């Protein structure tokens with residue numbers, strides 16, 4: 154059994170400073186129970202809590218650490234950059250250097266703006282779409298999460314789903330009347346919405362591979378259909394690739410699906426583990442942003458040199474071969490998990506898209522938020538807790554995704570599969 158005294162003490166103390174003891178809700182382990190791990194350090198594919206327990210880490214800071222933790226070249230870039238100053242509030246060549254990597258890897262992005270978080274990126278992209286089209290409504294999908302800005306908190310995934318909220322107090326009712334939240338993978342619903350409001354919808358925003366209601370990929374014909382409908386009705390298509398960008402595949406989800414969006418949002422991997430995000434797309438739309446256009450958007454720390462350096466050091470190391478290898482590891486892992494579950498008669502649905510992987514304790518295929526919520530969430534809670542005892546750290550909610558990094562080894566995968574087996578066995582008792 155693990156010793157968790159120090160984490161428990163740290164949690165007790167943090168509760169007197171932060172609501173729920175944390176600075177982002179899902180970190181509180183609310184849906185899985187128990188004390189959240191307080192982290193001391195992390196290196197490569199492993200993370201260590203303050204009690205000295207070691208875990209194979211598949212949370213990877215919710216996606217960014219694609220090269221593993223404290224990767225040498227990223228560290229060196231950040232340290233060397235910091236020596237020259239940590240923030241200027243003025244342009245620096247590092248911003249342009251990171252932008253060249255973004256454009257090379259995501260060619261639909263002609264011009265872009267650097268921001269600090271995915272929330273800022275999606276919020277700004279929607280404002281731009283509204284400003285450009287002079288329309289106010291937009292379509293999103295149930296169970297997708299686009300950050301915590303007001304307009305998106307309608308049937309959202311991630312922490313909003315974990316805490317069983319459909320929306321959030323504090324969001325003006327009149328504002329969210331403009332948010333149309335439809336079922337994922339339901340093209341007919343999108344068609345109906347456009348027929349009903351042909352001149353009022355500014356944009357459709359979607360996670361092309363949803364990672365915030367568990368991992369649920371969009372059906373290719375669903376995304377293609379949305380692309381056609383947005384064109385037909387003069388609305389912008391915004392692919393929210395905050396999670397999938399540089400993550401699911403070398404070419405991100407838009408390359409994988411062959412979709413050319415009007416705007417894209419990026420976060421997580423693009424900042425290499427430091428706070429950076431991007432929104433960008435076709436120049437004709439991006440020119441709507443101040444100072445060229447009149448849609449306002451700004452940020453004191455935007456384009457922060459340390460975050461740019463970490464992003465560059467991350468992106469320039471990643472090759473197509475790396476993505477193939479990570480995918481093979483993720484496939485071997487999900488295959489092993491499936492076999493282990495079968496051995497213990499636990500109903501499971503596993504999914505793997507590139508370097509993203511997930512599973513639902515569910516007898517039936519999971520295609521949207523409704524079917525995701527039908528998964529055995531209480532069992533997941535027990536499962537998560539026992540798996541920690543086996544030295545494996547997964548996202549502490551059924552509504553999140555797990556990730557693979559270049560640092561994960563074959564031994565890590567074997568240890569994880571054995572950990573799943575042992576956990577199924579313990580829970581069967």
Ligand code: PLP
Pocket residue numbers: 215269270271272273275298299300301311360364365393394395396420421430
């Ligand atoms: N969009 C997607 C698809 C996300 O997964 C997230 C965060 O998980 C966000 C937006 C919000 O990003 P951030 O947490 O950096 O504000």
